[in-house]
Amino acid sequence: MTKDNKSFETFTFFGMALDPIHVGTGGTRLGRVDNTIIRDPVTRIPKIPGSSLAGVMRAYVAMHYENGRNIQKREKPYYPDCAGQGGGDSGHCSQADCPVCTVFGFARGMDSDSGFAGLAGFSDMHVLLFPVASQLGPQWITSPMALRQTGIAEFSKLGDLPEQEVIYCKTDKEESVQSSLNLGWLFLPVKTDWNKLDNIIRKISTLCVPDYIVNHLGVVSDKLFAHIVNSNLEVRTSVAIDPATGAAEDKALFTYEALPRGTVLVWELTCRNPRHFKINKNDITVVKSPEEVKNVVAEAYSYLEHLGIGGMGSRGMGRLRVLERKDSSASGESGKEG
Secondary structure (H helix, E strand, O other), X not given: OOHHHEEEEEEEEEEEEOOOEEOEOOOOXXXXXXXXXXXXXXXXXXXXXXXXXXXXXXXXXXXXXXXXOEEOXXXXXXXXXXXOOOOOOOOOOOOOOOHHHHHHOEXXXXXXXXXXXXXXXXXXXXXXXXXXXXXXXXXXXXXXXXXXXXXXXXXXXXXXXXXXXXXXXXXXXXXXXXXXXXXXXXXXXXXXXXXXXXXXXXXXXXXXXXXXXXXXXXXXXXXHHHHHHHHOOXXXXXXXXOXXXXXEEEEEEEEEEEEOXXXXXXXXXXXXXXXXXXXXXXXXXXXXXXXXXXXXXHOXXXXXXXXXXXXXXXXXXXXXXXXXXXXXHHOOOEEEEO
């Protein structure tokens, strides 16, 4: 089967948090932190849901394509009409030549009684490299499970590691670190002769991760990784402001947590083949392949670096830089014919 007839293709992306990122659970609870962030229900490692990414990317793609187009002699700009949830005359246009409605779908458009699921599907964003304070300065920690989520073939064969040590690559300036390294409150034995570490560092460097991260990379067991991440999240304290007085509101002190700046995240974008779908009995014309669907989404990734994702944007949170890979063979891109 030719490449044009593939049912879908999956592309892997990597991003680095420029600010702390807070994607909350939607409520407060009793505990160490009032407003917690979303976690994987099994590993308990924080993540950013794919729905959160899909929502902001729909808005940013609409902003990117914004113009003064007209449909049925009515002004129908991509933004804000094709962004958001839609509905009513001001909602999604549902046109087969709309890059927003075709890629992200619509529930009910202006010319359609039925919806369309969209050509792009977003996975959750998972933590790949997590920054932790140590006596040597910031260290970026990962685990075999986190590495396997990159889709890089060599990482699929990694087994787990002993729980009570950290695999670390020492530099010439760090010869004083002989046997142990602290990661936050943990003080762990150091192992430097793991033969797979050099390959991990080489592959990570192809993802355009900055050198200061690659040169301070450590690997711990999957079980220990969850404890390290949850023990070193950024926690801030804020207070609600009374609009009438401009002063702090009584009994309105609250805390919230966030992924710290410098966290490297990984996620997948699954793009369906537009040739296999119709909208309102019309062929999709604005994109003609899974690669072009991916390009529509990628064109708006720069908006994440300025407008961000998640909540607490007015408190300096949310910006994310999508990293460009140096070597496409390390991307983990895959396609399945159907």
